[in-house]
Structure formats: structure tokens, C-alpha cells
Amino acid sequence: MTQSLAFELPDADVSATVARIRLSGVPDDRAMLRAAAELTRDLHTPNKALYWTDCLLSAAIGYAGMATAMFAASPWVAVIGGVIAVLALYRAELFIHEITHLKHSLLPGFRFGWNMLVGIPLLLPSFMYEGIHTIHHARTRYGTDQDPEYLPLARMKPWTLPLFLLVSVLMPIGLLLRFALLSPLSLVFPKLRRLVVARYSGLQINPAFERREPEGEFRRQWFWQELGASLFAITLIGVTVAGILPLRAFLAYIAIVAASAVLNQVRTLVAHLWENEGEPLTVTAQYLDSVNVPEPGFLPYLWAPVGLRYHALHHLLPAVPYHSLGEAHRRLAAALDPSSAYHKANYPTLSGLVVKLAQGTMRQR
Incomplete structure (x- = not known):
């Protein structure tokens, strides 16, 4: 299998290789785009049994770990349960990404089941991700100020990275307040409702992005999902205040949700x-600004599960299910010439990319 130059370098050299990539004016690699379309035509159908089994098993393991973290008498057993819960529930949570791209007729009931479970x-x-993530994939919006999932982090000040991670630590508290307090109040105060929809109803990192009111079928989906989350948040706070749920168990829940959010935030980095820097890019330039961390390597299965280790490839083929991305990568890597842009988005490890990003922010002081 053909690999990129960066794949053969130690982490210390990855930063220098990445830094030489310039996105402005990069033309589309027509051969890559044509191969991506032609070689993967048979990979677009989701495997229903795999989706359900993977999601249900991840959730079951995660909730078992969460229960252990909440109620185990031994602190060490509780910690082990917590770690298992974070990793398994993180994997289960990331099926939200698949839900956003799926044709729901191909996997009936999965969105409902995932939301309930x-x-x-x-x-x-x-609804916090649907209608948000698709904008990130829009040809003319990626990387611009209209992209809810993009910030030029490599060109921002050094303090932005720790702040970026701190936000994820506070995420469960913010979600509790959003659903237990703001959702009910926004039903009474229309101006607050407009604010809640625009600013506090999406998993976005661009603070300038404002969401529009939902319409049609999506409005109905939004309503019942928000109602369910609000009832759950109010009940969780209520049983904790009433002493029915021990404070330790509540804090374990918060810690597990926060740790999953931090792990996802690191993956996002x-x-x-x-x-x-805010200009529209070609598809190839968008691909080069994205990252694959392909096989071999076990750790990406933990920090970038459900196909997200092939994030750059996903930007070429957003409709390919997560379980087919590995095969799509193998076909393209074998078929495309070493000079193809395809090989330039493949990197060996997480650490080199984090170092490169940190170095980029340090140059902005």
C-alpha cells in the first residue's frame, strides 16, 4: 500500500512537512476525485446489522462502566469503570456523525433508537448536530466564517488551545443548564427562544455562527428530542437534589460526560x-486541510472511532458509511500515484499533529 511521505517520518518531522502545505490556490486533483468516485461505488450501503450491533454493544458496555463508576465501593474499581464508560460511550456518541450523513430510509429507526439510548x-x-455538520461539508462554506465547525486554530493565539479544551470540560454543565433551564424558559420568552436556537442549539466551535429556526420534518424531530433531553435533565437534577441519586453518582456522570467531551475535543484538534484564513477552497484543498491517520495503529480506534481516523477521506466521500472507509482508503492508496494529493493527507500519529498545531499558535504571539 502506498503511503505518504509524512507516514515515513518521525513525529518531530511531521510538523515541518505539514507546515509546507499551502491551501490558497490549490487546484483540484482531478485524477484523485475521479478515482474516489469510481473505486468506491459499491461501498455506499450501510450494514444495518453492524450499525445496530456496534452502537448497542458500545452503549451497553459504556453504561455498565458508568454504573460501576457511580456505585462501586472500591475507588479503583470505580475509576476502571469510569475509563471503560468514557471510551465506550464516546464511541456510541460518535454515531451522531453517521446519523447526520445517513439516508434514513437505508437504516430505518436508527436515529430514533440512538436518541433514546x-x-x-x-x-x-x-438535532444538535444535524443541520450543523452538513454546512461544514458545503463546497463554498468549508473553512469560511459561515462554517460552524471551523476556526483557523493554527493561526490563533496560544491561549486559544487550552481555552478550546476548557470549554469541553464544562460541556456537561452547559448542557444541563441548556436543557433543564433554558429550554423551559424559552417556551415562555420568545426572544430567549430565538437566542437559544441561534446560539445554544448546535455542536459548533465557531462563536460567530448563528443557527436558523428548524423547518418541516426536522422541526418535529427537534421538538421531541429537545423535550426528551429537557425531561431527562430536569429529572437528573431533581433526583440528585432530593437525595435519591447520591451526589457521588451525579458527579461521576458529569465527569464521564466531560471526559468524553475532552476526548472528542482533542480529536477535533x-x-x-x-x-x-476564511476563503473558499477547492475540494482538494479542503482534503489537504483535513487528516487521515490510517492503519496500522490501534490507538486511533480509541480516540477516532466510527471511521473518524479517515477524516480527510470522509471529506471526499461523506456518504460512505464508517465501516467502509478503511476499504476505500486501501483501494485509493493502492491505485493512485505517489505524487497524488491523496497521499499528502495521511499522518502517522496524534502527537505530531498536536505539536504542529501548538507550534502554529506560538508563532502568532
């Missing part, structure tokens, strides 16, 4: 190079 109990109903 994962989205609502973890205060991450799918290396999902792109964050080099764009």
Missing part, C-alpha cells in the same frame, strides 16, 4: 490542520 441520556440529541 444515547443522545437523550447523554444530553446530545441528534487534529481532524484538520486549521490553516485556512
Whole structure:
């Protein structure tokens, strides 16, 4: 299998290789785009059994770990349970990404089942991502000020990275307040409702982005998901205040949700190079600003599960299910010439990318 030059370098050299990529004016690699379309035509159908089994098993393991963290008598057993819960529930949560791209007729009932089992109990109903993530994939919006999931982090001040991570630590508290307090109040105060929809109803990192009111079928989906999350948040706070749920158990829940959010935030840091300065890019330039961490390597299965280790490839083929991305990568890597842009978005590890990003911010002082 053909690999990129960066794949053969130690982490210390990855930063220098990445830094030489310039996005402005990069033309489309027509051969790459044509191969991506032609070689993967048979990979677009989701495997229903795999989706359900993977999601249900991840959730079951995660909730078992969470229960252990909440109620185990031994602190060490509780910590082990917590670690298992973070990793398993993180994997279950990331099916929200698949829900956003799926044709729901190909996997009937999955969105409803995921929301009932994962989205609502973890205060991450799918409406928080649906309608947001697709904008990130829009040809003319990626990397611009209209992209809800993009900030030029590599060109921002050094303090932005720790702040970026701190926000994720506070995420479960913010979600509790959003659903237990702001949702009910916004039903009474229309101006607050407009604010809640625009600013506090999406998993976005661009603070300038404002969301529009939902319409049609999505409005109905939004309503029942928000209602479910609000009832869950109010109940969780109520049983804790009443002493029915021990404070330790409540704090364990908060810690597990926060740790999953931090893990996802770290993954987000290396999902792109964050080099764009706000201009529209070609598809190839968008691909080069994104990151694959392909096989071999076990750790990406933990920090970038559900196909997200192939994030750059996903930007070429957003409709390919997560379980087919590995095969799509193998086909393209074998078929495309070493000079193809395809090989330039493949990197060996998380650490080199984090170092490169940190170095980029240090140059902005």
C-alpha cells in the first residue's frame, strides 16, 4: 500500500512537512476525485446489522462502566469503570456523525433508537448536530466564517488551545443548564427562544455562527428530542437534589460526560490542520486541510472511532458509511500515484499533529 511521505517520518518531522502545505490556490486533483468516485461505488450501503450491533454493544458496555463508576465501593474499581464508560460511550456518541450523513430510509429507526439510548441520556440529541455538520461539508462554506465547525486554530493565539479544551470540560454543565433551564424558559420568552436556537442549539466551535429556526420534518424531530433531553435533565437534577441519586453518582456522570467531551475535543484538534484564513477552497484543498491517520495503529480506534481516523477521506466521500472507509482508503492508496494529493493527507500519529498545531499558535504571539 502506498503511503505518504509524512507516514515515513518521525513525529518531530511531521510538523515541518505539514507546515509546507499551502491551501490558497490549490487546484483540484482531478485524477484523485475521479478515482474516489469510481473505486468506491459499491461501498455506499450501510450494514444495518453492524450499525445496530456496534452502537448497542458500545452503549451497553459504556453504561455498565458508568454504573460501576457511580456505585462501586472500591475507588479503583470505580475509576476502571469510569475509563471503560468514557471510551465506550464516546464511541456510541460518535454515531451522531453517521446519523447526520445517513439516508434514513437505508437504516430505518436508527436515529430514533440512538436518541433514546444515547443522545437523550447523554444530553446530545441528534438535532444538535444535524443541520450543523452538513454546512461544514458545503463546497463554498468549508473553512469560511459561515462554517460552524471551523476556526483557523493554527493561526490563533496560544491561549486559544487550552481555552478550546476548557470549554469541553464544562460541556456537561452547559448542557444541563441548556436543557433543564433554558429550554423551559424559552417556551415562555420568545426572544430567549430565538437566542437559544441561534446560539445554544448546535455542536459548533465557531462563536460567530448563528443557527436558523428548524423547518418541516426536522422541526418535529427537534421538538421531541429537545423535550426528551429537557425531561431527562430536569429529572437528573431533581433526583440528585432530593437525595435519591447520591451526589457521588451525579458527579461521576458529569465527569464521564466531560471526559468524553475532552476526548472528542482533542480529536477535533487534529481532524484538520486549521490553516485556512476564511476563503473558499477547492475540494482538494479542503482534503489537504483535513487528516487521515490510517492503519496500522490501534490507538486511533480509541480516540477516532466510527471511521473518524479517515477524516480527510470522509471529506471526499461523506456518504460512505464508517465501516467502509478503511476499504476505500486501501483501494485509493493502492491505485493512485505517489505524487497524488491523496497521499499528502495521511499522518502517522496524534502527537505530531498536536505539536504542529501548538507550534502554529506560538508563532502568532
